[in-house]
Amino acid sequence: MDTIIELKNITYVYGSGTPFQMTALDDVSVKIKAGFITGLIGHTGSGKSTLVQMLNGLLRPHAGQVLLHNKDIWENPKEISSIRFKVGLVMQYPEYQLFDETVGKDIAFGPKNMKLSDEEIARRVEEAASFVGIDKALLDKSPFDLSGGQKRRVAIAGIIAMRPDVLVLDEPAAGLDPRGRKEILGRVRQYQRDTGAAVIIVSHSMEDMAKYCDEIIVMNRARIFAQGSCAEIFARAEELVAVGLDVPQIAYIAQALRRGGCELEGDIYTVEGALSALVSLFEKKGIPRKTANNA
């Protein structure tokens, strides 16, 4: 797979020279693959938000380089806003950035800043709204009249409407109920599958990551702790627990079953995966399907 964004030896320090000095990124190097959903995971304060703000040039690294398509994004600092159209960042709690009179106008803010034609803007607004599941009728409403989950989807549409090469979402599901989480993350995955864009999702929920991501990067204390496929990452359960993270509960159950002598096949870290492994185990042992389903 091609690398779309690469961070090379990035260091970033907040409040340098004050008593509140805080190294948020410490010599971080990482490659993000194109055409994949990459999950960025780590406990609170590990530097995830700082890292994603590097990707679109909202923060300028104190050391190191950010390469987009193998070009340093800070080569020409005056052009940095064009990078922001290529790397679309949905910040944490994006619902608080809505400001315009109508939902449609708010989604159009990004495309308008790109100086697109009116027809193109209208087309993109409609497309982005349908990607996130915002009804056409809502486009003429005030964004302040929407529910929390709807507001957040509108904010995500505002970024999608810029058609970025890379879509970055900082904790898109934080503070939502399970149904809202599923809706948003499902829509994001559908968007990725439809457009083939690279997507980066920041989260601290292992369950969500296991379900929606192709590749996982684990951060710990301003550094990259591990990077790999879900199977590779969740195989290192003990190490993850040691740095204050969790593995999906189903992975624990699978582990316990194996220890109890149950020969489950494959890597299990989602409920669906566990079900199919159990079914195939039952079939192998010749237990009738009906009993298996009841089990």
Add this chain to the structure above:
Amino acid sequence: MLKDITLGQFFPGESYIHRLDPRTKIILTVFYIIITFSAKSIFSFAALFLSVVMIIGISKISFKTIIRGIRPVLYIMIFTMILNIFLTNGEDLLFHWKFIKIYKEGIITALLVLVRIIVLITGTSVFITYTTSPIQLTDGIERLFSPLKRIGVPVHDLAMMMSLALRFIPTLIEETDRIMNAQKARGADFSTGSLASRVRALIPIIIPLFVSAYRRAEELAVAMECRCYRGGEGRTRMKILTYGLNDFFAIFIFLLFLAAIILINIYAPGFKL
């Protein structure tokens, strides 16, 4: 970033000055301003400068921070220096070109005024902003002005409003930073274009900022009512301010200092401002 402004920046610490009662620090600040303005002779200015260096040393605030605090008034300082250099008349003519005359007195005056401004800003910010947390400060103000309650001034409410306002300044600055970043991520541009277009570019910041400020205010009001806040009447405090020996000592030193400055003015005038 907006957060880099040191305005109202408190640096936690354990120095002698940090441990003084906030009321003492307010009183000392007032004294210090009086002392700064009573200094007249060149020797008292030297003493003044020495005192500010000592105060900084005792407070253990880094010189870098102090310099950063002075930087915003740099232009005012340069401007007053230029005015003093060119507009002061005296006897000792150093330079003359057409109508421009520079006297030795002008240069000395400019330097003394410079010292006065630096001492004033540094002294007050060390006592009030760098070493006193906003909570302590409002507590101090409330206690210091509590006699005014008798003539109907709502001292407690004013102090509470002030402490809430102070408490929310960093929050609002942070929020502004966040909203600006969010809009920048959508390609908003705040630094180029005509004045009108820059003002228009502020709308996507101001509206979300107001919405969230109102939301915060409402949440705060509810939270305060949930904890039965009913104003200052009968309210007790967790930290009761008490004067200690340290406080009396500090005030005593400052009284001595004031007396010394006045004596120097009278008996060792040297160059007088």
